Amino acid sequence: MRRAYIEEQKREHGRKAIAVLPVHYPKEILTAMDVLAVEMWGPPGPPRGAEAGRLQTYVCAVARNALAFMASGKADVVDAVLFPHTCDSIQGLATLLPDFGGWNKPALRYLHPKGEARPSSRAFVEKELVSLATDLESVTGRPLDTERLRWAIALHREIDGLKAQLLAGRPRLPMDDGALYALLRRGEYLWPEEHLVELRAARDQLRADPVQTGVPVAITGYVPEPMSIFATLNGAGAFVAADDYAAIGRRVVPQDGPVEGDPFAVLRDRTFAAPPCPTRASDPRIRARHLESLFGRTGVKGVIVHEPKFCEPELFDVPAVKRSAAARGLPLLLLEGELELELSAQTVTRIEAFVEMVSTGRAA
Numbered sequence: 001m002r003r004a005y006i007e008e009q010k011r012e013h014g015r016k017a018i019a020v021l022p023v024h025y026p027k028e029i030l031t032a033m034d035v036l037a038v039e040m041w042g043p044p045g046p047p048r049g050a051e052a053g054r055l056q057t058y059v060c061a062v063a064r065n066a067l068a069f070m071a072s073g074k075a076d077v078v079d080a081v082l083f084p085h086t087c088d089s090i091q092g093l094a095t096l097l098p099d100f101g102g103w104n105k106p107a108l109r110y111l112h113p114k115g116e117a118r119p120s121s122r123a124f125v126e127k128e129l130v131s132l133a134t135d136l137e138s139v140t141g142r143p144l145d146t147e148r149l150r151w152a153i154a155l156h157r158e159i160d161g162l163k164a165q166l167l168a169g170r171p172r173l174p175m176d177d178g179a180l181y182a183l184l185r186r187g188e189y190l191w192p193e194e195h196l197v198e199l200r201a202a203r204d205q206l207r208a209d210p211v212q213t214g215v216p217v218a219i220t221g222y223v224p225e226p227m228s229i230f231a232t233l234n235g236a237g238a239f240v241a242a243d244d245y246a247a248i249g250r251r252v253v254p255q256d257g258p259v260e261g262d263p264f265a266v267l268r269d270r271t272f273a274a275p276p277c278p279t280r281a282s283d284p285r286i287r288a289r290h291l292e293s294l295f296g297r298t299g300v301k302g303v304i305v306h307e308p309k310f311c312e313p314e315l316f317d318v319p320a321v322k323r324s325a326a327a328r329g330l331p332l333l334l335l336e337g338e339l340e341l342e343l344s345a346q347t348v349t350r351i352e353a354f355v356e357m358v359s360t361g362r363a364a
């Protein structure tokens with residue numbers, strides 16, 4: 001938790017701060033209401049409190065660590081917590097935290113629709129968006145201003161557009177993967193206007209021609225932890241040319257949706273315009289086609305699947321990822337982790353061997 005930054009945002013700007021569990025949520029509404037979203041992907045490392053023991057050991061580290069962190073008072077700087085309906089574990093936390101963790105601040109929920117767009121799911125998400133805005137009003141003490149919501153939608157659209165340019169132009173960006181991902185992940189807690197400035201500066205560094213000389217690989221999974229995975233990849237002679245992490249690329253919404261009209265309708269449409277993601281129960285066949293297209297246009301030579309242990313939504317989709325890699329004749333490396341602070345020596349060796357195999361074309 002970025003306590004000093006949150007305290008500064010509250011002190012200097014009078015903002016409220018809300019801890020947000022992964023993955024998808026309408027950040028535009030929070031921004032419009034002057035609420036700082038601080039995402040909690042764990043945090044990584046060993047659980048920081050005994051309350052992790054309230055969950056079975058076969059529950060993922062993201063849920064266990066989040067419960068331990070919040071129940072031990074380490075998130076007390078925020079004014080509320082938001083639980084998107086990502087999976088049963090996160091939904092369970094919404095009950096466990098107040099019941100067993102002593103959490104006595106608002107615990108908000110956001111149920112995003114599962115599956116593809118259809119009349120019922122479109123109507124459902126619109127009601128959820130309005131409901132979340134109403135819940136947030138009780139935290140901020142102020143009603144949502146429609147014009148401000150339009151402004152926030154435009155702001156996040158620009159942020160997504162810049163992220164898309166950086167990810168699509170990866171070979172032309174003179175930056176190592178660690179620096180790029182650190183930049184992209186700063187959006188998990190920075191006030192969006194500050195993040196926008198950083199993203200614009202990075203976009204301005206894009207060159208006309210490729211500068212990356214390593215082997216291009218694709219990476220898909222949940223969240224890039226530990227971040228040292230990128231130093232290992234770069235050190236082995238590869239770079240990430242295609243990203244499909246839930247925390248990164250799967251949250252970059254394409255820019256072709258409408259922007260005019262009722263802002264809640266715009267947000268509803270943006271929900272369904274997002275790339276396919278198993279945490280939203282996207283059809284695996286649609287996801288496989290999406291990945292195949294991504295692998296094809298980025299010219300990657302191999303695919304790394306980097307998942308948290310015991311993550312049902314992600315692991316259910318691994319066969320679809322395997323099919324899309326196989327359809328392109330790409331070798332695949334499957335890694336599982338538990339939010340360790342560093343990669344194990346065994347994992348480092350597996351990555352190095354995979355990159356060597358891919359770069360020499362021995363897998364073809």
Ligand code: SF4
Nearest residue numbers: 060062087308311312
């Ligand atoms: S089960 Fe998967 S989606 Fe759910 S909290 Fe754990 S890592 Fe996230």
